[in-house]
Amino acid sequence: MKLSRPKAALAAFFIIVAGIAAWRLMPGSGASAGTQTPPAALTVSVVEPQYRQWPDTIEANGSTAAWQEAVIGAETGSLRITEVLADVGSEVKRGQLLARLADATATADLQKQEASVAQARANLEQAESDLKRSRQAADSGALSAQKLDEYRITATVDRAVLASAEADLENKRIALSQTRIVAVDDGIVSSRSALLGNVVSTGTELFRLIRQGRIEWQAEVDAQQLARIHADQSASVTLPNGKVVDGKVRLVSPTLSTNTGRAIVYVALNGHDAQPGMFASGDIELGNVQVLTLPEAALVPRDGRTDVYVLNRDGATVERRTVVAGRHRDGRCEIVSGITADMRVVASGGGFLSDGSRVKVVEQKALASLAAANSAAQGGAL
Template sequence: MKPWLRNSLLVAAGVVLVGVLSSRCTPAPPPENDAPSETVSSLSVEVVKPQRQQWPGVLQASGALAAWQEAVINAETSGLRIASLNADVGSQVKKGQVLATLAPETVQAQEQKQLAAVAQARANLEEARSNDRRANVVGQGGSLSDQQREQYRIQVAVAKAALASAEADLRATRINLGQTRILAVDDGVISSRTALLGKVLAAGDELFRLIRGNRIEWQAELDARQLSQVRIGQVARVQLPDGQQVTGQVRLVSPVLDAKTSRALVYVALPVGSPAQAGMYASGRIDLPTRDALTLPDSAVVLRDGRSYVFSVGADQHVKQQLVTLGRRQQQAVEVLSGLDADTPVVRSGGAFLADGAKVTVVPAEGATL
């Protein structure tokens, strides 16, 4: 190879090598359309501000459901057998309705005997009166002494007393005869039956129990602080075990507290015919007079670790988790007692998907109201 050609090739190779090294050592210029990085929004949310509303105060309580009053129907006579039963547990009865009958034969025989005794006493009285009249006539002629005439008058008085006694015995026997028909003492429903067909009764044996008027009441248990806020006539709403709600009215507030539990009973009368039944245990609330409340939709509240939080939205559209204290609830709203200002916007729903400090996109609410 000629010397001049070899030199030319060496120079060309050196230029290429320098170009490659320069491309590896020189940083590439930044793209012209790159912009500074920004925090990406995690969620689109609607916001709502707390509202001031007038809400009734509420006392939460629980207690048993029991009969307003129970009537005990007993046997009033003894030695008689139950001949028939005309009512059972759950029977709706009217006052004076026959619930059972006792075998009346023994009492009927006693009645016949007393009728005969009355007839005999009446005849003895007539005889004594007749003797007294004759003694008065004879005595006017001086044939009888005053003592003898007095004896005839005493016999009349004794005969009157004997007749009165016989008539009283007859009335007692007829009362016993009436007691062979066991009657309902009031309108209501039979809650218990211990009467058995054919059983021979003793006086005072319990036969039936009756819920008077079929009236059931809620016996709410309250402490001393709550008790001072309750008044007769206030409305109470009872939640039954099956989920049904019954509205009643405070009938009576106990004047004393139980020494062991430091709690007292408030008696709430429930409507006749409601699904409430004696023996149930129910929770409920008693409505107190209305007062001002700062309220939010219950969907704005997030429960975490047993505490209640809301997410407030700042001007920079970042959220802040705030601990709040809740109070009353009504329909789909909840009262905020502390932890939130009245003019602070909060996330209406979806807070469970947010973290403290997250960026959100606020979208307008579509006709949403509290």
């Protein structure tokens, strides 16, 4: 019995539909495999956080200043500057001549006083000679006791006059020495107000020295940091030109400012690379401490936070974890909180992942070889 054409076409349609359905239900078919295992989003390697011994430091900012400044001024007045022998930046030694004042008047006064001393000494010698002769005459009864007392008093007065003249002579010598302006200590001239021909008054500042050329960094710290800092701790200071200078804590301020609530830590710097008035940042080393670290490449900065991707226990998906990052050192970053040491973290490429992404984990060396092969293939295609 033959089927009609419409019935034959309908039967053929059902046979085709049944065949397609059977193919879709076959194990290993494309549609079935797609619904069972989604493809991996990225091939990655993982690392475990490591504990490292890092220096425990306190970061601070502050300005540089002279350890101590010495002010050199005129000790005598109404004298003209006749010679200037030092300028700003000059390295000088203690007692070195920096400037000279007009000394003609002081020299003349000194010579006059020397003559007065010579005259007083001669008068004293005469009085002592008269006293000696009068004593001999008094022993023989040829001179009264009253006259002998007069000679004795005259000798005493002349002795006092000589002492006064010698004291005045010393004053004149001091006045003459004050016309020589000398360095009070070894150091570097930081300012000079002495001008040739200028008439100075007593106490006028002529030079200012950085004593012994020593510069220090005055770091500002808060009360919590201050409690951990003490003298002789090491420090490193970064100058505005990028150069790093070593130093050591010389003094810790015992009080905090009532205006800012901060204290000053005085750090003596080594060398002459710093100049007073620089604003510098630096670290004060407190000792070594054990910290948990990750490679910097594992960190993913995003929207003001720092994320890492941790491999889940299934070994195929990742979980996003927000961490608190600390200091950076030698290509690694301190992790303050957010992960533990037993977690496995995606080593790099986290910026292409999201929470719950599927990944394929390979060894670090295999991933490097794969990246090199891809680069070579792209180069050959070009």
